[in-house]
Amino acid sequence: MTSVPSRPLRADARRNREAILASAAELFGQRGDDAQIEEIAVHAGLGVGTVYRHFTDKQALVAAIVGRRFEAATELALAAEQLADPGEAFDRLLFGYLESVAGDSAFRRALLGPDEPRWEAIAEQKSAFREVVGRIVARAVDASLLRPDFDAEDFVLVTRGAMANMPDDVAWRRHVALQLEGIRIAGPER
Structure with a gap:
């Protein structure tokens, strides 16, 4: 499940989340389930840990x-x-x-x-x-x-x-x- 913050995300965290979602949509759209979290992080210009702070897994x-x-x-x-x-x-x-x-x-x-x-x-x-x-x-x-x-x-x-x-x-x-x-x-x- 996605992590649901108890308070609104900071501006930088919102930008990171948006970058992750945009990158994931593009890569999943191109390659489906073959796209990996590590690739999504690189494509978004972020570290893998940042992706996992927002999303527990690929699903x-x-x-x-x-x-x-x-x-x-x-x-x-x-x-x-x-x-x-x-x-x-x-x-x-x-x-x-x-x-x-x-x-x-x-x-x-x-x-x-x-x-x-x-x-x-x-x-x-x-x-x-x-x-x-x-x-x-x-x-x-x-x-x-x-x-x-x-x-x-x-x-x-x-x-x-x-x-x-x-x-x-x-x-x-x-x-x-x-x-x-x-x-x-x-x-x-x-």
Whole structure:
């Protein structure tokens, strides 16, 4: 788990933490689990001990990267939820989330890889995102825009399928278009 300070981090400690996370995201994105803590420290211009003061191990570092992405995704989802049109809110959430992760190969590798991040370390971030996704999906279902059996778990399936086709912009967008044809309810104007 990440170390959670009982008081706010000093400015230099915050800078170090940010440098560690940026370096880790880049190296994990390039090489996955083959990236080592020692390499991350060197890449960040810090000592190994500094990395370990912030993160107990590599999995804690991956969890922090994933947690940050979920926090950003929750902000995006909350903004989408404010849209009056349930279909527009769903599309904004779906495409906004996917576009935000298209450039984040560390996040995609963590979600799609054989080992899931330590979800207990980021349970709050993951849960907050899922709650908003659930509300947006429910609104779209209630408005008869999506199949009645579509739920937040299905949203995860669609997005993971799209992520598996990234970073090719055409492939993931085509994947999503095909998926949407299967989950949207056809109407006279659609």
